[in-house]
Amino acid sequence: MRFAISIPQHMPDGTFDPARLRDYLGRAEELGFHSAWTLEAVLRPAIPARAIRKIVMKMTPEAFHTWRRKFHMSEATDHNTAPGIPSALLVAAGQDRFGEQRRLGINAMDYKVTSQESTGLLIVEVTSQAKGGPERHLHVAQDEWFYVLEGQFLIEVAAQRFRLTSGDAVLAPRRVSHGWANVGDGKGRLLAVLTPAGKTEALFRELAKTASLAPPDPALWRAYDLEWVGLPLPVREDGFH
Numbered sequence: 001m002r003f004a005i006s007i008p009q010h011m012p013d014g015t016f017d018p019a020r021l022r023d024y025l026g027r028a029e030e031l032g033f034h035s036a037w038t039l040e041a042v043l044r045p046a047i048p049a050r051a052i053r054k055i056v057m058k059m060t061p062e063a064f065h066t067w068r069r070k071f072h073m074s075e076a077t078d079h080n081t082a083p084g085i086p087s088a089l090l091v092a093a094g095q096d097r098f099g100e101q102r103r104l105g106i107n108a109m110d111y112k113v114t115s116q117e118s119t120g121l122l123i124v125e126v127t128s129q130a131k132g133g134p135e136r137h138l139h140v141a142q143d144e145w146f147y148v149l150e151g152q153f154l155i156e157v158a159a160q161r162f163r164l165t166s167g168d169a170v171l172a173p174r175r176v177s178h179g180w181a182n183v184g185d186g187k188g189r190l191l192a193v194l195t196p197a198g199k200t201e202a203l204f205r206e207l208a209k210t211a212s213l214a215p216p217d218p219a220l221w222r223a224y225d226l227e228w229v230g231l232p233l234p235v236r237e238d239g240f241h
Helices: 018-030 050-057 061-070 200-208 218-223
Strands: 003-006 046-048 073-075 107-113 122-128 136-139 143-150 152-157 160-165 169-172 178-182 188-195 226-230
Touching: 107 200, 122 200, 143 152, 143 160, 152 169, 152 188, 160 169, 218 226
Parallel strands: none
Antiparallel strands: 003 046, 003 073, 107 122, 122 188, 136 178, 136 226, 143 169, 143 188, 152 160, 152 178
16 A cells, blocks of 8 residues: 655644644544654645655554544555554456466466465466376375366365366365366466465475475475375376276
8 A cells, every 4th residue: 555645734824833744644643643744744735655665554443543644645556544454456468466486396386375465375377288286295284165257177185086167166175185187188277276375376486496296295384384195186087997
């Protein structure tokens, strides 16, 4: 969120009374404002307030609205008017949250939501360019939900196997082994939603350095609060297991 702070309108003809301005600053500080917002700063007709954004966002709603009445504020990028309300996050189709290209073997991994802008949520769009998938594994403290966007996927949760197409979803609870594989003839896309995010973001970033899927190395998986369970799901040329 960005703000612009305007000179109080009741000051006639754009003239400035230093005593009045100091009074405004004093009142702002009483409301939780910060003295770093200097008198020289408010002498300009309109001020980008990025430097004070964090302080404003820490105000209580009551203090914020009182302060807003004292200093005329316009919202430049969104409609949030109270502190503590996060801005919307837009990630365009086919894009990564951070504008990165993250490849793990046959899969491209685009972060859509991460723990940086959520309370521990990770949403990844996986684009699989060929048949196959990762090693079977389990998450020690994470639930993982799969939603197929395009193509056909085989997903195994414990002893159950599901063949999913566009619009289908399945949940793999924490501490339950699971695996998945693209079994369609072409590209497949699915959403993987993990809660909490845990160390999965860090694992994907590490694997992306070599553009490889995680190997069958139990120690590596355990370092990221995962347990390696077994080899990937077998996929025949006809797409069936």
